[in-house]
Amino acid sequence: MKLSKAQYDEIAQFLGHVQPTRQSLRKLKERFPSQSQSTLLSIFSQEYQKQIKRTHAKHHTAEAIETYYQRYLSGVMQNAAAPVLLELANEVDFAPSLMARIVLERFLQEQEGTIPSKILINSMLRDPSQIPDGVLANQVYQCTVNDCCYGPLVDCIKHAIGHEHEVLLREMLLKKNLSFLAEEQLRAKGYDKTPDFILEVPVAVEGHIIHWIESKASFGDECSHQAYLNDQFWSYWNSCMSVREKQLLYASQNF
Structure with missing residues (x-):
């Protein structure tokens, strides 16, 4: 639809x-x-x-970070089982997983005396059992499982959906008997910028010549379309299309 x-x-x-x-x-x-x-x-x-x-910036000032950390400590002192971090995130309109990251980083910095690495933080957010404090581990877990838009659980779901759509797209191309090169084949040929599929023989769809397909498995608004153009699609244009293909595409657009 x-x-x-x-x-x-x-x-x-x-x-x-x-x-x-x-x-x-x-x-x-x-x-x-x-x-x-x-x-x-x-x-x-x-x-x-x-x-x-x-x-984002206002939640990462030194004052905001310290305020959130002290509110967390005060909250769990009163009731360690209450969803202190989750409620705090909702109160200040910030993503629960990002609030958990702020407080976890501040906690580790206090424990270790140095700023923890992003690798360590990401690992603990994916697996809160690694956090050396049971109460904070539970608080972080509550944030990640209740976050609809951010965090390791959401990233895992997005990755799975993206992979599913790539498989479905491959099956559709095979069913239509279209000759194509997949991303892994393009990388083997030395391309550094690779769409999901390049059609070896371009096809016409609703008056447009299609040379390659990039599956995003998400809704494309104007903002995301522009970001994809700048971050990926123009690179595909330059690295994956021959001069003749560009001429054909220009011709089809100006027809």
């Missing part, structure tokens, strides 16, 4: 007035029942990530 710009704007406007929680996601589905769960979740995640980027 195609989503019009007006429908997208209505969904984005609705999301601007709710918190990024599972309860809000249920409200979103109730408000827009005709849209699929995956589409709404993708838009939900993208809009929230935009909000986080806008407010």
